[in-house]
Amino acid sequence: MLAEVLHTLPQVLLDGLTLGTVYAIVALGYTMVYGILELINFAHGEIFMTGAFIGTAIFLTMAGFGWIGAMPAILTLILVLVASSIVTGVLGMGIERVAYRPLRKAPKLITLITAIGVSFLLQDIVRFITEFKKGNYIITAPSLFTDQVTIHTSSMLSVFNNAQMRSSSFILIMIAIVMMVALDFFVNRTRWGMAMRAVAQDRETAALMSVNVNKVISLTFFIGSALGGATGVLFAIQYGTIDPYIGFILGMKAFTAAVMGGIGNIRGAMVGGVLLGVIEMFASANLSVLTHGVLAAEYKDVFAFVILIIVLIFKPEGLFGKAVIEKV
Structure with missing residues (x-):
């Protein structure tokens, strides 16, 4: 059994890192909003899903005009990422302004229900537009960066098999790392950060110190939504097929990653996302082996959430969170 697990370990780590970076960037949106508003933005x-559809629509439009083959693929990807990020960033700001800001002083439960309602609204809008334009809400993204690279891990240790990595996986990981490093720098090294x-620590005191709280909150939604939209484009390129419901389960897992890392902690969300991706891929590849066929790969989600429950039992604030002492 151990030998079978070790055989697939290099491939599991590569696939887990690829999926984990997607979880990590989406988790950043959850943790940024919660850190400032203590709001779980379930929309x-x-x-993220809207960004995937916007990026795919731009790709298909460019392919229709013959522009994709006329320019380098990486340049095409960068242009689509920028366009999708701007659109989803503005969408996030609009959602905050229309749906969340009027309820800022309302009970948290009302805002939470509103967020769930916005998520269903976006699902139905995207599905309606897609079915109206294409006749089907399941869309196949253009194939880019399909080259396969073999990583000869068997030459390191004979117990490992070689691992296969698509060039799209490498690009996804590199762009995700750039976005995460840039966000960390922005939050910790700039005046807006x-x-x-300051707003996350004490909103009222920050307002008294001449900080425009509304602008800071809008900027937070813009950045989180822009990162989510860009990640949706990378997801579409990596996995090929998208539909209006991909954001629900992936969003739940990204939220799980944020909680696992410590909700409100940006670096914790990054680590939690990567960790969850590796755990999920490990379960998908080895769950049947570990349970002698009792549980199949379809139970990988259960395995990941069980790990989350264990973490929260022994460290409720998450891996990187800090316990808060409530003053009475």
């Missing part, structure tokens, strides 16, 4: 998964941290 964030649908913003300082303002975001």
Whole structure:
């Protein structure tokens, strides 16, 4: 049994890292909004989905005009990422302004229900538009970066099999790392990042110190939504097929990653996303072996959530969170 697990370990780690970076960036949107508003923005998964559809629509439009083959693929990807990020960023700001800001002083449960309602609204809008234009809500994204690279891990240790990595996986990981490093720098090294941290710590005091709280919150939604939209484009390129419901389950897993890392902690969300992706891929590849066929790969989600429950039992604040002492 151990030998079978070790055989697939290099491939599991590569696939888990690829999926985990997607979870990590989407988790950043959840943790940024929660850190400032203490709001779980359950519509964030649908913003990710919207970004995937917007990016795919741009790709298909460019392919129709013959532009994709006329310019380098990486340049095409960058242009689509920028366009999708701007659109989803503005969408996130609009959702905050229309749906969340009027309820800022309302009970948290009302805002949570509103977020769930916005997520269903985005699902139905995207499905309606897609079916109206294409006649089907399941869309196949253009194939880019399909080259396969073999990583000869068997030459390192004979117990490992070689691993296969698509060039799209490498690009996804590299772009995700750039986005995460840029966000970390922005939050910790810039004046706007300082303002975001000040609002997260004490909104009323930050307002008294001449911080425009509404602008900071809008900027937070813009950045989180822009990152989510860009990740949706990368997801479409990597996995090929998208539908209006991909944001729901992926958003739930990204939220799980944010909680696992410590909700409100940006670096914790990054680590939690990667960790969850590796755990899920490990379960998908080895769950049948570990349970002697009792559980198949379809139970990988259960395995991941069980790990989350264990983490929360022994460390409720998450892996990187800090316990908060409530003053009475």
